[in-house]
Amino acid sequence: MLRSSLHLFIPHNDKSGRSHWITQRFSAIILLPLYAWLLLVALPMASTAGYEELLLWMGKPMNSILIVLMIFFSMRHMAFGLEVIIDDYIADPLYNRVALLAMRWSTLLLAVSVLGASVKIFMNY
Amino acid sequence: MAQLLLPRNSRIKRGKSWNTPATPKGASSGRKRNFKIYRWNGVANELPRLDRYALDTKGCGPMVLDALIAIKNKVDPSLTFRRSCREGVCGSCAMNIDGTNTLACTKPMADVRGTINIYPLPHCKVIKDLVPNLEGAYSQLASIEPWLQKASKVSSKGVSKGVERAGARERKQSPQARAALDGSYECILCFCCSTSCPSYWWNSDKYLGPAVLLQAYRWLVDSRDGAKKQRLRALTDPFKLYRCHTIMNCTRTCPKGLNPAKAIAEIKKLALSDYKQDSSVKP
Numbered sequence: 330m331l332r333s334s335l336h337l338f339i340p341h342n343d344k345s346g347r348s349h350w351i352t353q354r355f356s357a358i359i360l361l362p363l364y365a366w367l368l369l370v371a372l373p374m375a376s377t378a379g380y381e382e383l384l385l386w387m388g389k390p391m392n393s394i395l396i397v398l399m400i401f402f403s404m405r406h407m408a409f410g411l412e413v414i415i416d417d418y419i420a421d422p423l424y425n426r427v428a429l430l431a432m433r434w435s436t437l438l439l440a441v442s443v444l445g446a447s448v449k450i451f452m453n454y
Numbered sequence: 455m456a457q458l459l460l461p462r463n464s465r466i467k468r469g470k471s472w473n474t475p476a477t478p479k480g481a482s483s484g485r486k487r488n489f490k491i492y493r494w495n496g497v498a499n500e501l502p503r504l505d506r507y508a509l510d511t512k513g514c515g516p517m518v519l520d521a522l523i524a525i526k527n528k529v530d531p532s533l534t535f536r537r538s539c540r541e542g543v544c545g546s547c548a549m550n551i552d553g554t555n556t557l558a559c560t561k562p563m564a565d566v567r568g569t570i571n572i573y574p575l576p577h578c579k580v581i582k583d584l585v586p587n588l589e590g591a592y593s594q595l596a597s598i599e600p601w602l603q604k605a606s607k608v609s610s611k612g613v614s615k616g617v618e619r620a621g622a623r624e625r626k627q628s629p630q631a632r633a634a635l636d637g638s639y640e641c642i643l644c645f646c647c648s649t650s651c652p653s654y655w656w657n658s659d660k661y662l663g664p665a666v667l668l669q670a671y672r673w674l675v676d677s678r679d680g681a682k683k684q685r686l687r688a689l690t691d692p693f694k695l696y697r698c699h700t701i702m703n704c705t706r707t708c709p710k711g712l713n714p715a716k717a718i719a720e721i722k723k724l725a726l727s728d729y730k731q732d733s734s735v736k737p
Contacts, residue, residue: 350696416692
């Protein structure tokens, strides 16, 4: 179980399919409170506050941590889901590999860019 | 890569119209039911067709299979379909009726309003008319070794120890342990569930499908079986087991009212409990 939870953070070659299945459920459970926070706290804040006020709010340590966690686990969960879809529909080994690589790098880039933006906001505000 | 265009002979053309022979003068006629039935004679270059039949149901039994037999006997002897027990036990007459995979022998005509559309089980190669090729499904069933196995201890020299002669000792089972098989032993292997599963449509070469996984579960929970670990390890594979995305078509369509989706979920739970032992096993 511990090894599976580590797979949340480190992509690995899962030959049994079991770790993938468990970690996808882990990430879904972790995302539940994070999305509750997004819907009940962050989005109402973003819709009412002005630009500067919002940046100040996002720069608070707890908010920065929650945003980074939410984006990280969203990207991991999305990557797990897309991997299943790619494996389902792209049977050709070469196309499958290319699609998986493209998907993994895009989700990683998205996660890194949001992390960078959050760090920048945290440092400046 | 996903095939974007359907094979040429997937297009179904309009077929012939057939009528029940006229009722003799003075004899009363029954209610007429209209059927549209998929026909393909196995010739690769020919397109399949949808033949229309108007059947006088007087003297015909109430089920769709009764109507098919009546059509074959009275109207069109070339119509081909599998059937045997005609009471929902053998699973031979599994086909797609009114958009749902079911057994023709237990599907009442009265349940279908208007024209009764009949096709072979979906996403299977067709041998002729309503007869699908189930070779792949049967070989997948054989791959899970659906028979009782005795646990054997292998010595350091690789010689099996303690394997009893077949039938040497009775393998007793308590009523409680026997009850664990309820809901899985009743499967008649008609493959209505597997052929209704989109995941099985896309990956039927690798994913075992609900029917075979239900059978796998039946042997996993049998208290008399000694090969639980080997069975479980053979199943834990990204494609064999984890292609089930809980779409639930299998449970919805099962003509015996079984729940293959629950059995698959139970196998996933068993695979979780086996995780710790599996981690300690060196390849």
